[in-house]
Amino acid sequence: MAESESVASINRRVFLKAAGVVTGAAVAGGIPGIVAAQKAPSFPKGTRLSILEWVSFVPASDVEFKRLAAEFGKLAGVEVTADLINMNDLNPRIASAIETKAGPDIIMMINNWPHLYADGLADVDDVAEEIAKRDGGFYDISRRINMVDGRWKAAPFTMGSGVWNYREDWFKEVGANKFPDTWDELRKVGTALKKKNLPIGQAFGHSLGDPNSWAYAVTWCFGATEIDDKGKVVINSKETIEALKFTVAFWKDCLDDGGLAWDDSNNNRAFLAGTISATINGASIYFVAKRQFPEIAKAMNHAHMPKGPAGRFYYQGGQAHGVMKYSKNQQVAKEFLRWFMDRPQYDKYIAANDGYVGGPTPYWEKHPLWEKDPKLVTFRDAPKFGRWTGYPGQPSRKASEALVKYILVDMYAQAIKGMKPEDAARWAEAELKKAYA
Amino acid sequence: MADQRIEPILAKSAASGASVIPAPIVVVAVPKLGRPKGLGHLLERENVLAGVLLAPTLVILTLFIAYPFVLGIWLAVSDKVVGRPGNFVGLHNFWVNLNDSIFLRAFQNTFVYTFIATILKLMLGMAAALLLNQHFRFKRIVRASMLLPWIVPTVLSTLAWQWMFDATFSVFNWMLMNAGIISQRILWLGDGTLAMGCLITVNVWRGMPFFAITLLAGLQTVNPDLHEAAEIDGANAWQRFWRVTLPLIKPIMLVVVLFSMIATFADFQLIYVLTRGGPYSSTHVFGTYAYEIAMRAAKLGQGASISLFLFPFLLMVIVFQLWYIRRGD
Numbered sequence: 033m034a035e036s037e038s039v040a041s042i043n044r045r046v047f048l049k050a051a052g053v054v055t056g057a058a059v060a061g062g063i064p065g066i067v068a069a070q071k072a073p074s075f076p077k078g079t080r081l082s083i084l085e086w087v088s089f090v091p092a093s094d095v096e097f098k099r100l101a102a103e104f105g106k107l108a109g110v111e112v113t114a115d116l117i118n119m120n121d122l123n124p125r126i127a128s129a130i131e132t133k134a135g136p137d138i139i140m141m142i143n144n145w146p147h148l149y150a151d152g153l154a155d156v157d158d159v160a161e162e163i164a165k166r167d168g169g170f171y172d173i174s175r176r177i178n179m180v181d182g183r184w185k186a187a188p189f190t191m192g193s194g195v196w197n198y199r200e201d202w203f204k205e206v207g208a209n210k211f212p213d214t215w216d217e218l219r220k221v222g223t224a225l226k227k228k229n230l231p232i233g234q235a236f237g238h239s240l241g242d243p244n245s246w247a248y249a250v251t252w253c254f255g256a257t258e259i260d261d262k263g264k265v266v267i268n269s270k271e272t273i274e275a276l277k278f279t280v281a282f283w284k285d286c287l288d289d290g291g292l293a294w295d296d297s298n299n300n301r302a303f304l305a306g307t308i309s310a311t312i313n314g315a316s317i318y319f320v321a322k323r324q325f326p327e328i329a330k331a332m333n334h335a336h337m338p339k340g341p342a343g344r345f346y347y348q349g350g351q352a353h354g355v356m357k358y359s360k361n362q363q364v365a366k367e368f369l370r371w372f373m374d375r376p377q378y379d380k381y382i383a384a385n386d387g388y389v390g391g392p393t394p395y396w397e398k399h400p401l402w403e404k405d406p407k408l409v410t411f412r413d414a415p416k417f418g419r420w421t422g423y424p425g426q427p428s429r430k431a432s433e434a435l436v437k438y439i440l441v442d443m444y445a446q447a448i449k450g451m452k453p454e455d456a457a458r459w460a461e462a463e464l465k466k467a468y469a
Numbered sequence: 470m471a472d473q474r475i476e477p478i479l480a481k482s483a484a485s486g487a488s489v490i491p492a493p494i495v496v497v498a499v500p501k502l503g504r505p506k507g508l509g510h511l512l513e514r515e516n517v518l519a520g521v522l523l524a525p526t527l528v529i530l531t532l533f534i535a536y537p538f539v540l541g542i543w544l545a546v547s548d549k550v551v552g553r554p555g556n557f558v559g560l561h562n563f564w565v566n567l568n569d570s571i572f573l574r575a576f577q578n579t580f581v582y583t584f585i586a587t588i589l590k591l592m593l594g595m596a597a598a599l600l601l602n603q604h605f606r607f608k609r610i611v612r613a614s615m616l617l618p619w620i621v622p623t624v625l626s627t628l629a630w631q632w633m634f635d636a637t638f639s640v641f642n643w644m645l646m647n648a649g650i651i652s653q654r655i656l657w658l659g660d661g662t663l664a665m666g667c668l669i670t671v672n673v674w675r676g677m678p679f680f681a682i683t684l685l686a687g688l689q690t691v692n693p694d695l696h697e698a699a700e701i702d703g704a705n706a707w708q709r710f711w712r713v714t715l716p717l718i719k720p721i722m723l724v725v726v727l728f729s730m731i732a733t734f735a736d737f738q739l740i741y742v743l744t745r746g747g748p749y750s751s752t753h754v755f756g757t758y759a760y761e762i763a764m765r766a767a768k769l770g771q772g773a774s775i776s777l778f779l780f781p782f783l784l785m786v787i788v789f790q791l792w793y794i795r796r797g798d
Contacts (some may be wrong), residue, residue, distance in 0.1 A: 123764045126552045128669065131769075148767045151552030237658070238747030255529075290636030292748040293659030302637050429550065436765040437571055437749065444751040449660075466569060 145429035186352035188392030196456025211335030233308035235294035253340025348418025545774035562774035594680020661751025
């Protein structure tokens with residue numbers, strides 16, 4: 033362990049040195065503000081900056097965020113407050129802040145929220161383009177969810193992925209030496225596992241993450257989409273019906289029948305209790321296992337979403353920071369984001385996350401943290417396959433409406449409960465047409 | 470009126486139509502005044518004094534009840550989304566709701582949830598009140614502990630219920646299996662009808678003590694002589710309850726039912742914690758669906774129109790019940 037840590041720390045020094053060279057090049061290129069100066073700028077005495085964030089699933093990440101925010105405060109002579117609240121409470125807080133034109137200067141945006149709240153967000157083109165220039169470009173999904181009508185409405189922050197968590201030992205017992213690469217292969221392995229009373233776990237109830245991770249990704253893997261790139265509803269297709277038939281068969285053959293009653297936390301508990309052999313999730317199961325159930329941590333691994341006829345897709349999560357239009361401290365807010373996203377600072381933040389989230393650009397795939405634990409590498413690579421609500425169209429407000437109505441999730445859930453796949457697709461088509469009207 | 474000191478006055482406001490908030494109590498303290506001069510003289514006039522005393526209540530009602538209510542109505546007839554000024558769209562939002570299968574399901578669920586839960590709460594609450602009205606040891610402790618489900622914050626108690634209904638770790642399943650009653654686990658929240666049953670159960674568990682304690686207070690106002698007289702006349706226990714007790718506590722019973730219906734109709738937390746309207750939107754009620762649309766899809770106008778669908782019905786319930794109670798008087 034000590035050896036691997038020392039390797040990691042050497043790698044990190046090399047990495048930071050390389051980062052410094054790139055930043056130096058950026059200085060030569062004339063990038064303004066704190067990046068060039070390598071220190072936070074000063075502001076008039078009494079300047080305040082208020083930030084609203086989610087409570088991360090990795091406590092060390094929150095500690096590091098607050099520490100960095102305080103460091104910026106000291107350097108810039110700004111009084112910084114960072115409030116961290118439950119992710120579910122962010123929507124109402126944002127709505128009331130925008131409507132009353134009062135509240136935090138910076139608020140975390142999750143997934144396609146910059147589209148949802150575009151009218152209340154200041155443009156942050158300069159900050160985002162600076163990050164893109166330094167890192168050599170964002171992931172496509174970062175650009176899609178944070179850019180509205182050609183303007184950056186939030187500065188991309190992190191990428192969060194739900195990948196397959198599985199018990200390597202049990203998969204081996206049924207002859208799968210590695211995680212299956214296609215959905216059909218996974219179904220075969222899953223069938224064998226369920227026969228051994230080790231089903232796969234997947235939620236199909238109403239909760240923010242897991243049910244959508246299946247519904248959107250599987251739909252895309254089979255070549256279907258909610259809408260086309262022009263926004264026309266095209267869900268009622270033979271590809272969707274294939275995806276539905278597959279899901280119903282997978283449900284019967286491979287899945288724990290509790291899934292319809294599950295929310296986002298059930299699969300974590302079931303996996304750690306050893307009642308399921310695999311599930312789609314973030315790294316939270318693994319982190320808890322490492323702390324409390326080392327034997328499970330040792331026996332488990334992560335794997336990519338299998339390929340369907342149309343390829344490999346993830347319903348990808350992403351976080352960003354929006355500078356609020358009502359804020360009188362927009363300049364300070366932008367400088368904070370510039371400073372935070374600059375490599376010396378962001379390096380520490382991303383390291384504290386231990387692989388739970390990745391950077392918003394492929395540049396951070398080279399971070400040494402990914403070498404510390406090979407079991408987390410899947411999370412590093414997932415954003416490349418990530419798509420957004422409304423893909424291949426815009427991740428618009430309308431896409432959000434379809435999301436919050438759980439139309440895709442319920443399409444699958446109803447098919448599982450016995451509705452004919454054709455009828456389920458027709459139902460989804462009718463509902464999506466209203467959402468995208 | 471020689472002494473111009475005016476005692477603190479309790480001004481109770483009437484509970485508003487759609488609100489379930491207990492009537493605010495406003496304490497207005499007017500300082501001791503000297504001889505009736507100027508303001509003091511003015512306050513001697515009854516209509517001025519009445520106006521002054523009513524003003525705080527009126528201000529509070531306007532600020533916290535009338536304004537949000539009017540704003541809610543405005544939102545419901547506008548296409549307001551977060552961050553943009555809304556335009557008047559008439560009844561368009563309501564028309565959209567009526568063509569939305571999820572809304573119609575929520576509509577039906579809200580009625581089923583409210584009626585079944587209220588009836589059960591009334592029946593069980595009445596039974597509990599009759600039992601608690603008897604003399605037994607530790608009467609006070611038992612009466613006080615009855616209120617616990619009602620006092621514990623809904624979110625906390627609902628989280629406990631979530632564990633009890635958990636698909637993998639349900640304590641009910643564990644007990645039923647160990648008792649040999651079932652061989653396969655029951656997925657309490659995995660089926661639409663069953664999940665609705667679970668939600669009603671939790672609502673009844675939570676709301677029943679309110680009925681029990683309030684009805685108990687009503688029972689204690691019944692003069693024992695009436696029961697004695699009825700008993701001498703040969704009335705049995707059921708007849709005494711039906712012919713003596715019930716008519717006497719009817720007014721209080723109707724008030725409790727009224728409050729409970731309003732609260733149950735507007736329920737949100739319990740359902741949002743347990744099912745979020747799932748599975749397959751089978752347990753959405755107005756409150757949960759309005760929240761998803763208004764907050765998570767940022768369509769404030771559409772969300773308000775879903776909430777406001779409650780209003781005409783609640784108004785009818787209130788008018789009917791108040792009329793019925795007054796008629797009784």
